[in-house]
Amino acid sequence: MIVMDEAKVIKASEEFFRANIPKSRVAESYIRQTIWSRNYALKLAEIYSADKFVLEVSAYLHDIGADVGESHPSKSAKMAKEFLLKLEVPKAKLAQITSCISNHKTGAKTYAVEEDILQDSDALVFLEDTYKVFLEKQKKKSSEEQARKNTVKKIKTILDSIHTDGAKKLALELFNKIPSTLRVE
């Protein structure tokens, strides 16, 4: 029986995400947001006794298919599967990882605590950082006021989507640090 070396797979996953930055993303913020997502995932995994290996690998690889846009979770999952198969990750773990990645988008149905946690981690990073990128993108598409309103709405959706109490507590702290103009409709 081949025993997988988890530390080796985690290291390889980190190297893979850093070496394959989606063209549609700014490298610096992509790397920062992925690392923060990984950190939140491990923090929440500790609280909820979730599978840290599954979460760390999933967090590193969750956006590798970002270039396809809206449907990127399934693209990222497919790419992750191809990559992890070469590293002899057992089928059960592989299934958990690909489900986490496939369902990481806010609002997607979740089937395991690891999936809740990855979604929550991404949500926390949005409330800490990604909302700024979202606002700038909105400004390119509409007026300043409309961009602000869309961002307020998005922030509220993200905040309401959080599954775990541990993430809710962190989300509220992050929400309170967002400029007040982006918190009130």
Ligand SMILES: [Fe+2]
């Ligand atoms: Fe994503």
